[in-house]
Amino acid sequence: MARNTEQTFISLGFRNWKKGRGAFDKHTNSKAHIVAVNKHTHTHNSVRMQLCSISEKSQEAARSALVKIVSSLRYLARQGLALRGHDNDEGNFKQHLEEKAESDPKLASWLLRNHAYTSPECQNEILQLMSNAIIRQIAKNIHALPVLQYSLIMDGTQDISGTEQISICLRYVDADLEPREDFVGLYEASSTTGEHLFRIASDVLLRLNLPFSGLRGQTYDGAANMSGHLSGTQALIRRQQPLANFVHCGPHCVNLVTQATCKSTPVIRDALHWIHELGCLLAQSGKCKTTFKDIAMSTTGSFTSIKPLCATRWTVRAPAIRAVLSQYNAILSALEEMASAAKVNDNTASRAHGVLQKLEAGNTVLGLLLGQEVITRLEGLNSSLQARGKTISGMLKAVEYVRQGFLSLRADAAFKAIYDKAVDFAADLDLQQIQLPHVRMPSRKHGGPAKHHTPATPEEYFRVQFFSAIDMATTQLHERFDQVSLGNLVKLEELLITGNKNMVVSLYPELDLQALQIQLAMFKANNTYTSCKEAVQILRGMPPEVRGLFSQVETLVRLLLVVPVSSCEAERSFSALRRLKNWLRTTMTQLRLNSTAVCHIHRDTLKALDKREIATAFIGTSERRVHVFGQF
Known part of the structure; x- marks a missing residue:
C-alpha cells in the first residue's frame, strides 16, 4: 500500500471535477485501488452478514431479558405478591426488574427499548x-x-x-x-x-x-x-x-356433631355465649383490651387474648375455654374496672357489668368445665381427620374410639370429678355457689297422674344435662358417620384383612376376583397385618420383583386409599x-x-420449572416474537 499510494484519494482530495469521470476510471484500474479493494474484501464481512450478526446479538439480549422477566414473575407468584400497585411503574414486578437491571446493563438497556413484553397481557400469558x-x-x-x-x-x-x-x-x-x-x-x-x-x-x-x-x-x-x-x-x-x-367431609361432620351437642345442653350453651360476649366486649375497644392485658400481666405474668367465637367453627372453642379458665381472676378484675370506670361510655360499662354478673356465677364455671370435657374430645377428632393421608377405615376407627370415650364418661364418677372441680374453682375465686335453676311446675292441663320429679340438688340437675350432652354426641357420631356410600369400602377392607369372598369385588372392573383371591391367600400366608395401613407398609418394603406378584392386592389397597375423608385441601386453597x-x-x-x-x-413444583421452557413456549405463540427473540 505504501508503494501504490495515491494521495489525491486519501489525504489531499480531488478538485478537478471537470475531468472527474476520466480520473475515476483511471483510478479504478490503478494498483492502489485494486490493492485496497482486495484488502477490504478479505478482512470485512458483507453488509448482510454484519446485519445478521447484529440481529443475533440483539436476539440473545432479548432472550436473556425474557428469562429474567419469567424469573421475576415466578418469584412474585410463588410468594403471592401483587405484580402491580396503583400504577405499573410502582408495582412489585417493575421494581423487581429494575433491581435486577442495576447489576445487568444489558437488561437495563433492553427494558428501555421494549415495554410491550412487560405489559399486563404478557404477564397473564406467562x-x-x-x-x-x-x-x-x-x-x-x-x-x-x-x-x-x-x-x-x-x-x-x-x-x-x-x-x-x-x-x-x-x-x-x-x-x-x-x-x-x-x-x-x-x-x-x-x-x-x-x-x-x-x-x-x-x-x-x-x-x-x-x-x-x-x-x-x-x-x-x-x-x-x-x-x-x-x-x-x-x-x-x-x-x-x-x-x-x-x-x-369428616371434619364437617364433627363440626355438626359439636354444634348439636353444645346447643342441646343449656348450661354449656349459655357458658359459651358469655365467652362470646366477653370476646366482643374486649374486641370493640382498644382501651378495654389494654386494661385486661395489664391486669393479666400483673397477676399471672402472661396474657392470652380472648376473641369472639366463630359462628360456624365449633371445633376451636376448647382453646377459648382454656384461655378464660386460666385467666378467670384477671377477667373479673378487668370487668370490674371497666364497669366502674368514669371514662368508659355507658354502653360499654353496662355490658361489662352484665358479663361480670354472669361470670361470677358458679353455674357458668360448671358450664365451661363440662363444655371443655366434651369439646376437647371432638376437637381432637376434627384435627386428626384434616391430614391429607387419612383413609376411610382410619376415620371410622377414630370415630369409634371417640364414641367409646364418650360412653366412658357416662358414669357418676366422671361427672362427680368435674362437679367437684367446679365447686373448688368457685370457692377459690369467691364466686357464687352452683345453684339449682328455677324449675317451673308443669301445667295441670298437661300433667298426668304421676308426681312431677324435681331435682333435689344442683348436682343431680346438672348430671342429667351432662349425660344428655354425652348421649347427643354419641348419637350424632353414629348418625353422621354411618354413611351408606361407605359400605362398599368397609367390605373391601374386610376382604383385604380376612380374605373372605364378597360380591363387592365384581363391581370394580380393575379387580379380578379369581386372581385377587389367589394373591391374597399367598400375601396373607407370608405376612401378618390387621389393617390397610399395615398392608401398605408391607407392600412398600417389598422388592419390585416380589411386589409384582401382588398386583391385584396393590390395586385393592390403592382403591381403599384413593377415597378422601375430608375437603380440607379445598379449604386450604381458600x-x-x-x-x-x-x-x-x-x-x-x-x-x-x-x-x-x-x-x-404448588410452590415446590413452580420452583422446579425450567425458565427457558416457559420462555420458549411464550416465544412460539407468535412469529413476531420469534423474530424478536429467536430460538434458545
Whole structure:
C-alpha cells in the first residue's frame, strides 16, 4: 500500500471535477485501488452478514431479558405478591426488574427499548403458561399410575369481591402408595346449583383428559347442592359413574356433631355465649383490651387474648375455654374496672357489668368445665381427620374410639370429678355457689297422674344435662358417620384383612376376583397385618420383583386409599385465595387469579420449572416474537 499510494484519494482530495469521470476510471484500474479493494474484501464481512450478526446479538439480549422477566414473575407468584400497585411503574414486578437491571446493563438497556413484553397481557400469558405446566404435571402423574384411579374434592366460597369461587382438587395414590391431594384451580361459578357445579367438574376432568371411568370417590361438605341425593352434584356424578363413592367431609361432620351437642345442653350453651360476649366486649375497644392485658400481666405474668367465637367453627372453642379458665381472676378484675370506670361510655360499662354478673356465677364455671370435657374430645377428632393421608377405615376407627370415650364418661364418677372441680374453682375465686335453676311446675292441663320429679340438688340437675350432652354426641357420631356410600369400602377392607369372598369385588372392573383371591391367600400366608395401613407398609418394603406378584392386592389397597375423608385441601386453597385477592386487589381478573393461585399453592413444583421452557413456549405463540427473540 505504501508503494501504490495515491494521495489525491486519501489525504489531499480531488478538485478537478471537470475531468472527474476520466480520473475515476483511471483510478479504478490503478494498483492502489485494486490493492485496497482486495484488502477490504478479505478482512470485512458483507453488509448482510454484519446485519445478521447484529440481529443475533440483539436476539440473545432479548432472550436473556425474557428469562429474567419469567424469573421475576415466578418469584412474585410463588410468594403471592401483587405484580402491580396503583400504577405499573410502582408495582412489585417493575421494581423487581429494575433491581435486577442495576447489576445487568444489558437488561437495563433492553427494558428501555421494549415495554410491550412487560405489559399486563404478557404477564397473564406467562403466568398461565407456568400454571398450565404445573397442571399438566399433575395430570401426567395420574395417567402414569398402574391403574387409573382418582377422586374429586370440591368446595366453594366467595372472594373479597363477592364472586363465587369453586375450588377443585384431585386425590390419587402415587407409586410409593402415598395418597396425594393436589389443587388444580379456582373456577368462577355464575350459579351454585348442583347441575352447574357438575358441569364445572365435568369440564375440568375433560380438559385434563381424566375419564369418569377412573373416578372412585368424591368428597364435599354437607350443603344440599353438593350432597343432595336427587339433584346434588354427587348424585349427578354417580349417574355417570356409580363407583364414585360420596363421602360427607369428616371434619364437617364433627363440626355438626359439636354444634348439636353444645346447643342441646343449656348450661354449656349459655357458658359459651358469655365467652362470646366477653370476646366482643374486649374486641370493640382498644382501651378495654389494654386494661385486661395489664391486669393479666400483673397477676399471672402472661396474657392470652380472648376473641369472639366463630359462628360456624365449633371445633376451636376448647382453646377459648382454656384461655378464660386460666385467666378467670384477671377477667373479673378487668370487668370490674371497666364497669366502674368514669371514662368508659355507658354502653360499654353496662355490658361489662352484665358479663361480670354472669361470670361470677358458679353455674357458668360448671358450664365451661363440662363444655371443655366434651369439646376437647371432638376437637381432637376434627384435627386428626384434616391430614391429607387419612383413609376411610382410619376415620371410622377414630370415630369409634371417640364414641367409646364418650360412653366412658357416662358414669357418676366422671361427672362427680368435674362437679367437684367446679365447686373448688368457685370457692377459690369467691364466686357464687352452683345453684339449682328455677324449675317451673308443669301445667295441670298437661300433667298426668304421676308426681312431677324435681331435682333435689344442683348436682343431680346438672348430671342429667351432662349425660344428655354425652348421649347427643354419641348419637350424632353414629348418625353422621354411618354413611351408606361407605359400605362398599368397609367390605373391601374386610376382604383385604380376612380374605373372605364378597360380591363387592365384581363391581370394580380393575379387580379380578379369581386372581385377587389367589394373591391374597399367598400375601396373607407370608405376612401378618390387621389393617390397610399395615398392608401398605408391607407392600412398600417389598422388592419390585416380589411386589409384582401382588398386583391385584396393590390395586385393592390403592382403591381403599384413593377415597378422601375430608375437603380440607379445598379449604386450604381458600386461605391462599384470601392472601391473593384482598381489599387492594379486588379488580384481579379470573385468569390471573387462577394462574397465580396454582403457582402460589404448588410452590415446590413452580420452583422446579425450567425458565427457558416457559420462555420458549411464550416465544412460539407468535412469529413476531420469534423474530424478536429467536430460538434458545
